[in-house]
Amino acid sequence: MSQLKLKSENIKVFYKDFQALYDVNMDIEENRVTALIGPSGCGKSTFLRTINRLNELIEGTRTEGQIYLDERPIYEKDRDVVELRKKVGMVFQKPSVFPMSIYENVAYGPRIHGIKDRNRLSEIVERSLKAANLWNEISDRLNSPAARLSGGQQQRLVIARVLAVEPEVILMDEPASALDPISTSRLEDLIAELKKNYTIVIVTHNMQQAARISDYTGFFLNGQLVEFSCTDELFVNPRDKRTEDYITGRFG
Amino acid sequence: MLTNNTREKFIKAFFWLAGLIIVTILFIIIAYIAIKGVSAISLDFIFEAPRRAGKEGGIWTTIVSTVYLTLVSLIIAVPLGVGSAIHLEEYAPRRSWFANLVNLTAETLAGIPSIVFGLFGFVFFVIFLQMGWSIISGSLTMAIMILPTITRTAQEAILAVPAEYRENSLALGASKWQTISRVVLPSAVPGIITGIILSIGRAVGETAALILTAGSSLGMPEGLLDPARTMSVHLYILAMEGISMDRAFGTAFLIIGLIVIINYLANLSLRRMSYVNRQI
Numbered sequence: 001m002s003q004l005k006l007k008s009e010n011i012k013v014f015y016k017d018f019q020a021l022y023d024v025n026m027d028i029e030e031n032r033v034t035a036l037i038g039p040s041g042c043g044k045s046t047f048l049r050t051i052n053r054l055n056e057l058i059e060g061t062r063t064e065g066q067i068y069l070d071e072r073p074i075y076e077k078d079r080d081v082v083e084l085r086k087k088v089g090m091v092f093q094k095p096s097v098f099p100m101s102i103y104e105n106v107a108y109g110p111r112i113h114g115i116k117d118r119n120r121l122s123e124i125v126e127r128s129l130k131a132a133n134l135w136n137e138i139s140d141r142l143n144s145p146a147a148r149l150s151g152g153q154q155q156r157l158v159i160a161r162v163l164a165v166e167p168e169v170i171l172m173d174e175p176a177s178a179l180d181p182i183s184t185s186r187l188e189d190l191i192a193e194l195k196k197n198y199t200i201v202i203v204t205h206n207m208q209q210a211a212r213i214s215d216y217t218g219f220f221l222n223g224q225l226v227e228f229s230c231t232d233e234l235f236v237n238p239r240d241k242r243t244e245d246y247i248t249g250r251f252g
Numbered sequence: 253m254l255t256n257n258t259r260e261k262f263i264k265a266f267f268w269l270a271g272l273i274i275v276t277i278l279f280i281i282i283a284y285i286a287i288k289g290v291s292a293i294s295l296d297f298i299f300e301a302p303r304r305a306g307k308e309g310g311i312w313t314t315i316v317s318t319v320y321l322t323l324v325s326l327i328i329a330v331p332l333g334v335g336s337a338i339h340l341e342e343y344a345p346r347r348s349w350f351a352n353l354v355n356l357t358a359e360t361l362a363g364i365p366s367i368v369f370g371l372f373g374f375v376f377f378v379i380f381l382q383m384g385w386s387i388i389s390g391s392l393t394m395a396i397m398i399l400p401t402i403t404r405t406a407q408e409a410i411l412a413v414p415a416e417y418r419e420n421s422l423a424l425g426a427s428k429w430q431t432i433s434r435v436v437l438p439s440a441v442p443g444i445i446t447g448i449i450l451s452i453g454r455a456v457g458e459t460a461a462l463i464l465t466a467g468s469s470l471g472m473p474e475g476l477l478d479p480a481r482t483m484s485v486h487l488y489i490l491a492m493e494g495i496s497m498d499r500a501f502g503t504a505f506l507i508i509g510l511i512v513i514i515n516y517l518a519n520l521s522l523r524r525m526s527y528v529n530r531q532i
């Protein structure tokens with residue numbers, strides 16, 4: 001049994017009048033991959049974005065309940081969101097590199113968190129790109145525009161950019177949905193390596209992918225967490241009829 | 253009946269013709285000014301101060317005045333315009349009364365003829381604030397005139413920056429201002445520069461409003477409170493008062509030259525600053 005990293009307690013999210021999540025309770029363990037699956041529109045992204053408080057950027061959003069990161073509540077009046085987002089990095093569905101060089105993209109996070117020393121920045125950039133399995137491909141053109149990279153490389157660059165901030169948790173929202181099969185399998189390898197040092201929560205609508213890469217899986221339906229358990233168990237022995245219907249492809 | 257294909261061809265030919273006509277007109281105007289103006293132009297014409305109301309000597313003081321006045325206008329208008337664009341696009345809640353008011357004001361200002369601004373500048377800056385006919389009165393008036401253009405183009409440029417950039421930056425722990433200053437604004441720079449180029453064109457070409465606010469003195473302006481005559485004002489007076497048509501054309505030719513140089517420099521900096529953007 002590994003350490004508890006994140007704990008979600010009765011999380012409810014409202015977009016204006018519309019309730020997108022109903023009392024989600026989930027325990028997320030350290031150095032494990034937790035996958036969130038379910039048909040689109042059922043609240044997976046919304047839940048992911050409660051963990052780094054990104055939902056509050058959308059006007060009219062309200063979150064109730066609590067999430068604990070290392071037993072500290074994150075929905076607290078004087079909780080520093082910057083510090084939270086430093087600890088909880090996020091990789092979005094569409095790789096979105098900034099219109100800067102490869103180097104500047106990775107150095108962006110450390111820079112905004114106050115690191116100015118060139119040598120230290122270069123060190124961080126190199127270490128992060130290596131950790132994201134991108135270094136070997138691009139080490140000779142760090143100063144060329146990041147937008148010139150292929151889609152798969154861009155997604156790994158985005159991951160390197162997140163790693164450069166030295167987070168503890170990495171949230172991934174369908175990170176492979178825009179990638180070709182080869183890039184996807186490289187990404188899955190990378191996730192397997194990253195989990196040694198990070199806690200990963202990943203949304204995917206690809207059930208095979210969830211089964212391959214995750215230790216725990218949560219099944220969402222219509223804003224509810226229907227079932228949450230060990231990945232092997234959930235796919236082999238679903239407790240809930242709706243989970244069974246979903247994983248056997250009867251809907252969704 | 254025409255077949256679809258021939259009709260398409262006619263339509264295509266029409267648009268091609270429209271393009272050709274525009275190019276021809278522009279070419280004729282520029283060629284005419286060049287032919288008439290080039291005889292007046294010499295190094296002395298460019299670099300000497302005017303004598304005898306411009307009948308003799310060159311136009312150097314008016315070139316300096318033009319650049320001076322345009323620069324001061326931009327120094328005033330760009331921070332204000334870009335600043336209000338940032339407020340409107342990044343901070344103001346959608347459809348807040350203040351955002352609506354700023355938008356409406358910018359739109360209205362854009363539609364007001366320049367002579368009205370000139371009159372206001374004359375009454376307010378020149379007389380009421382006792383700045384007299386001066387670079388500063390002229391620049392403040394010009395700044396108000398170009399503010400809507402700068403605000404609008406900056407707004408559009410900021411709006412065009414993908415929302416994902418902002419989300420990614422914030423998710424990395426950046427503050428709102430860090431996100432705006434390090435990701436949003438650099439991406440918006442090309443659009444902002446377009447607005448600045450348009451504004452420079454307007455400032456360089458303005459006459460009536462500047463006669464009312466900066467005056468028409470031919471002396472070399474040495475400070476913000478000195479009066480000044482820009483090239484366009486000089487051209488107007490040369491032609492209007494029958495001083496010298498050749499010299500009016502010479503001045504016109506140099507105005508075009510100045511605009512070309514400014515646009516070239518702006519484009520150059522645009523390319524520098526956005527080299528990464530344009531790879532996408």
Ligand SMILES: Nc1ncnc2c1ncn2[C@@H]1O[C@H](COP(=O)(O)OP(=O)(O)O)[C@@H](O)[C@H]1O
Nearest residue numbers: 015018020039040041042043044045046047058
């Ligand atoms: N910004 C928003 N404003 C209003 N409703 C939203 C917003 N984002 C998501 N929703 C709604 O919340 C529900 C859950 O969305 P989401 O979390 O994106 O689902 P998923 O990631 O599982 O596809 C959907 O019904 C969606 O329409």
Ligand SMILES: [Mg+2]
Nearest residue numbers: 044045046173
């Ligand atoms: Mg989603």
